[in-house]
Amino acid sequence: MAEHIVTKKQYAYVFVILLVLTLGTTVAGNMDLGPFNVVVALVIAVIKASLVVLFFMHVYWSTKLTRLVAVSGIAWLGLLLWLTLTDMISRGWLGVPGK
Amino acid sequence: MANHSLALRHQFEDVAQQKDASTLGMWIFLATEILFFGGMFCCYTVYRSSYPHAFGIASNHLEVLWGAVSTVVLICSSYFMACSVNSAATGYRKALVGFLVLTILLAVAFLVIEMSEWYLLYKEGLMPGVNFTYKGIDPGHVQLFFCMYFAMTGLHASHVTIGIVILIILAFRAYADVFTPAYYTPVEISGLYWHFVDLVWIFLFPLYYLIARHLQG
Structure with a gap:
């Protein structure tokens, strides 16, 4: 397999998205969405986890x-x-x- | 060639194959880790769906601000770990050591925040088995929530502690100039472990700190 080196800039994009999503989940957690609070929290967590797995853990290139x-x-x-x-x-x- | 033979074990065709094998091995370990934590997440799901009210009351005793700060600290730490892998792959030894040290410092900061939270919960009488004096609504199931909270954050914290030890060893080896762009597999797979620890916290944070924030009166 050809070696793929991810640049610091690419990591930085993912990092910023992760921070924005953390803020998003905290804000959404304080709003009353009824039964959708759990759904929103889990959807954001899954998106964050996918970003970490795909880009930080290089599964996208593995x-x-x-x-x-x-x-x-x-x-x-x-x-x-x-x-x-x-x-x-x-x-x-x-x-x-x-x- | 001397350096090259040091990096390549004889059972492998080339460096790339060796690296793929190590990565695969690490992922198999991480798959077992997913199930290790998964059992506890499953247990959490069952109890939370059985006693949503008590879990909501209990969850609102946690400080959401500190939970969010811990999350940011761990994500920053994960980012610096990713930068360490990049520095190792491109052969910048000083940057590698620097980023590893930053990763370690943030990991320690995470543990300090978490242990402060634990201490405050202990003082509040919300630590089951040690000091549990909660007398409000449904104390039994509130206690269950805190049992799960300490078990899961405790297991996570033990992973962070192991991670710090691994990162310190890596930092010393990086300082000794062991890693080259042709051989930095230990940095890469330790990175995988470290991102996994971050991954677990990404789920712990909303499930423990945010589930009932909107019900707070």
């Missing part, structure tokens, strides 16, 4: 194998959350005697 490992880590986390939450949400749906 080999396919490295990308696969990164994505699989997130996919297993998704499985963990998905299966746990489906159990949590659906537990009360059926009347189980003695429960």
Whole structure:
């Protein structure tokens, strides 16, 4: 794989966006958006995390194998959350005697 | 060629392949770390969806300003780490050492802020198992929130501490001129670890400090 060196300027752009998003999430957190407070907070967190992974951690320029490992880590986390939450949400749906 | 053979282990075809292998290994470790923290995030999600009210009350005992400042400090630290990787790749030894020192200083600043917060929570009687005197609404589940808060920020803080040790070793090695544009893999993969630590905090900050800010009366 051809070596890719990310310049300080490119890092600086990402850095500034991250700072703006931190300010954004703090301001949005203090506004009353009802159930959307959590949604907005998580969407901003995911955008920030993606920026860090893609540019600071060089996944944008990395080999396919490295990308696969990164994505699989997130996919297993998704499985963990998905299966746990489906159990949590659906537990009360059926009347189980003695429960 | 002497310097080159020092950098390249004999099992690899070339320096690029060696670097790819190290990066891949680090990412496999980070995938396990995602699940290490993921278990706790999953636990948090379950309890927060079960007791949203108590978690909201408890969350408003945290200082959002300090949470935001910690976030900025860690992001700056991550940026300086990225600059260290750039300096190593382009062969600027002094800049590399300088950026590593800045990264370390901000990491220490982060820990100082976090430990001050912990101390204030301890004084307020909000540290479960040590000093917990909260007598307001739903104390059991407020205590649960703080158990999770200390467990997760504690695990994160231990990662920051390990990161500082790694960065100090790196800074000394960089000062000794070990790294060249042909061989700076330790800087690169330590950077990956450091950005991961930042990544965890990016989620901890909104989930602990911001969830119920708008409900504050």
